[in-house]
Amino acid sequence: xxxxxxxxxxxxxxxxxxxxxxxxxxxxxxxxxxxxxxxxxxxxxxxxxxxxxxxxxxxxxxxxxxxxxxxxxxxxxxxxxxxxxxxxxxxxxxxxxxxxxxxxxxxxxxxxxxxxxxxxxxxxxxxxxxxxxxxxxxxxxxxxxxxxxxxxxxxxxxxxxxxxxxxxxxxxxxxxxxxxxxxxxxxxxxxxxxxxxxxxxxxxxxxxxxxxxxxxxxxxxxxxxxxxxxxxxxxxxxxxxxxxxxxxxxxxxxxxxxxxxxxxxxxxxxxxxxxxxxxxxxxxxxxxxxxxxxxxxxxxxxxxxxxxxxxxxxxxxxxxxxxxxxxxxxxxxxxxxxxxxxxxxxxxxxxxxxxxxxxxxxxxxxxxxxxxxxxxxxxxxxxxxxxxxxxxxxxxxxxxxxxxxxxxxxxxxxxxxxxxxxxxxxxxxxxxxxxxxxxxxxxxxxx
Numbered sequence: 001x002x003x004x005x006x007x008x009x010x011x012x013x014x015x016x017x018x019x020x021x022x023x024x025x026x027x028x029x030x031x032x033x034x035x036x037x038x039x040x041x042x043x044x045x046x047x048x049x050x051x052x053x054x055x056x057x058x059x060x061x062x063x064x065x066x067x068x069x070x071x072x073x074x075x076x077x078x079x080x081x082x083x084x085x086x087x088x089x090x091x092x093x094x095x096x097x098x099x100x101x102x103x104x105x106x107x108x109x110x111x112x113x114x115x116x117x118x119x120x121x122x123x124x125x126x127x128x129x130x131x132x133x134x135x136x137x138x139x140x141x142x143x144x145x146x147x148x149x150x151x152x153x154x155x156x157x158x159x160x161x162x163x164x165x166x167x168x169x170x171x172x173x174x175x176x177x178x179x180x181x182x183x184x185x186x187x188x189x190x191x192x193x194x195x196x197x198x199x200x201x202x203x204x205x206x207x208x209x210x211x212x213x214x215x216x217x218x219x220x221x222x223x224x225x226x227x228x229x230x231x232x233x234x235x236x237x238x239x240x241x242x243x244x245x246x247x248x249x250x251x252x253x254x255x256x257x258x259x260x261x262x263x264x265x266x267x268x269x270x271x272x273x274x275x276x277x278x279x280x281x282x283x284x285x286x287x288x289x290x291x292x293x294x295x296x297x298x299x300x301x302x303x304x305x306x307x308x309x310x311x312x313x314x315x316x317x318x319x320x321x322x323x324x325x326x327x328x329x330x331x332x333x334x335x336x337x338x339x340x341x342x343x344x345x346x347x348x349x350x351x352x353x354x355x356x357x358x359x360x361x362x363x364x365x366x367x368x369x370x371x372x373x374x375x376x377x378x379x380x381x382x383x384x385x386x387x388x389x390x391x392x393x394x395x396x397x398x399x400x401x402x403x404x405x406x407x408x409x410x411x412x413x414x415x416x417x418x419x420x421x422x423x424x425x426x427x428x429x430x431x432x433x434x435x436x437x438x439x440x441x442x443x444x445x446x447x
Contacts, residue, residue, distance in 0.1 A: 048101070051084040052189075056102050056109060059191060064106045066193050071107075071131040072167040079163065080135050080189055085111045089187055096120065101189075108195035114139075114186035119177030122152050122202040128192045130168040132176070134160050137186035140179035141166055143344060144202065145352060145360040151205035155362075156347050171341025172354035173202050220246035220331075224353055224363040226340045228253025229261020232369030233316050234282055236333060237323040243331035250361060251320075252353070254339040257313075259320060261371055264313030271309045278303025280312065282319045290315055336361075 048056060055078040062070050082089070088099040088111035096118045101109040114137070122144050132139075139160040144152040152173050159179060160166050168174055178186035223239060225232045228251050236251050251258060255265070273280060281289040293315050294301040301307065324333040339356040343366060346352050353361045 049084070051078050051080045052101065054078065055080065055189075059107055059109065060104065062107075066107060068129045068131070068167050068169060071129065071191050071193060072165055075131045075133050075189070075191060076165045078133070080133060082136050082187065085135055085187060085189060089113050089185075091115055091185060103195055105194075107191055107193040109189070109191050111135075112188045112190060114176075114178040114188070116178050116180055116183050116185070118186075120175050122173050122175050122204055123199050124171065124173050124202075125168065125192070125196060126198045126200060128194055128196045130196075131165060131191045132160070132168070133165045133189045134162050135187045135189055136162060137184045138162070138179045138181075139186055139188060140177050141168075142175040142177070143352065144173040144175070144204070145362065146173060146202070146354070147205070147359060150203070152202040153205050155352060158347070169342035169354075171356060172344065172352075172360070220248045221364045222248040222250060222362065223365045223367065224250045224252060224351070224361055225367040225369055226252050226343075226353075227261070227369035227371060228255070228258035228335070229369065229371055230259070230263060230316055231261075231371070232367070233259045233320045235367055235369060237282070237320045240323045240327050240331050240333060243327060245330060247331040248334070249331060250334045250336060250363070252336045252338060252340055252355070252361075254337070254356075256337060257317065258335060259315075259317030260313035264309045264316065266309050269308045269310065272306040273309055273312060274306075276304045277301060277307050280307075282316060289319075293318065 055074070058074050058078070059066070059071075062074065066074075088101060090097050090099060091113050093115065096115075097113045099111045099113070101111060103109075122142075132141075140157045141160055142157045143155050145155050146152055158166070176188070180186060225236050232251060232253070236249050239247070239249055257265075277291050277294060278288070281287050281291075283289050288303070290312070291301055291303050294307060294311060297314075298311070320333075327333075336355070336358060338358045340353050341356050342354040344352045344354075346362070349364075351363045351366045353363060353366065355361070
């Protein structure tokens with residue numbers, strides 16, 4: 001069986017701000033996530049041989065910010081043997097043993113040895129991603145859910161056999177233990193990026209009497225929507241509007257407001273919509289909804305007007321809240337201002353979502369409405385000079401701006417410059433032929 005299904009199991013990570021840790025989580029922070037730390041000096045690179053030496057060379061070549069997918073594919077391709085790691089295999093009757101192989105600025109590689117029955121405590125990786133390969137024996141990786149009372153509950157365990165690879169994102173809580181049924185020593189190779197400096201240890205829930213079931217706050221099916229911009233907010237509103245049975249909708253947004261996203265978060269009134277107000281209703285069956293909302297809030301508005309983007313973000317948020325208020329008792333909406341750091345498929349069905357600061361969430365369905373990733377730097381390493389005059393964000397004024405849609409960027413920047421009595425020397429580059437669009441003018445709408 002090929003266990004390198006990283007994107008399906010562990011690879012959905014999202015960047016964002018740090019939030020407050022749960023008050024019941026253990027406070028001590030440790031250098032390593034497993035027991036004994038081998039204090040012997042690291043061997044010189046020339047002392048490595050075989051597959052382990054080749055693995056180190058490939059990891060070095062990944063660059064300063066390797067992704068979880070890159071690490072996993074590199075580890076899987078190495079196909080390490082016990083002979084490759086033999087100099088680093090050392091048993092310890094007191095605890096599992098970790099032997100560093102190399103420590104770089106952007107990653108570290110180590111070999112761990114586990115006697116039968118030895119296991120790590122429930123822990124996270126505090127921002128480091130991890131890839132593990134079993135070289136000998138059989139491991140069991142446990143996935144835990146962070147509960148609201150501060151304990152962690154074991155959701156499931158998966159077996160990782162000799163030669164298989166498993167990957168763990170930079171959030172969530174897990175354990176690794178030796179699961180051999182024949183008393184075989186477990187040997188694993190771990191790659192962390194960046195090097196694992198700290199981690200949080202958690203307390204598993206004490207055993208409960210047989211037959212006792214912990215009450216749950218809501219047994220209704222749960223849909224989690226990751227991202228609270230236009231797509232996420234309108235998906236939530238449509239689900240709530242159509243719900244005809246008990247349903248729980250959880251909208252997770254890392255920013256401090258829903259409905260806006262990147263497109264409508266601007267506070268600059270000169271940033272206008274690209275489509276007339278009469279064509280911007282959030283409801284297909286109520287085509288005048290946005291115009292009517294704008295008239296109630298801002299007075300005389302014509303369907304052919306190009307309205308500020310900020311208004312539309314407020315409108316999307318109002319439609320979501322109105323949908324939540326109109327559903328009665330059949331469904332409910334929860335908005336969580338946090339960041340999803342990991343999404344993992346649950347063997348029993350559904351998904352587990354691990355958040356940056358709050359408790360984990362079990363979901364029957366997950367919608368990823370995370371918008372567009374930041375644009376890639378078109379210059380990259382080709383330019384080593386100063387970059388103070390380069391800004392790649394089309395929603396900010398810039399001296400030099402490279403954007404996929406230079407037409408819209410030009411409108412935004414020129415409008416901003418006019419409103420601030422500021423006249424920069426701006427140059428625009430487009431991957432396609434630059435077509436300068438006409439200014440926002442009233443458009444004749446079809447009846």
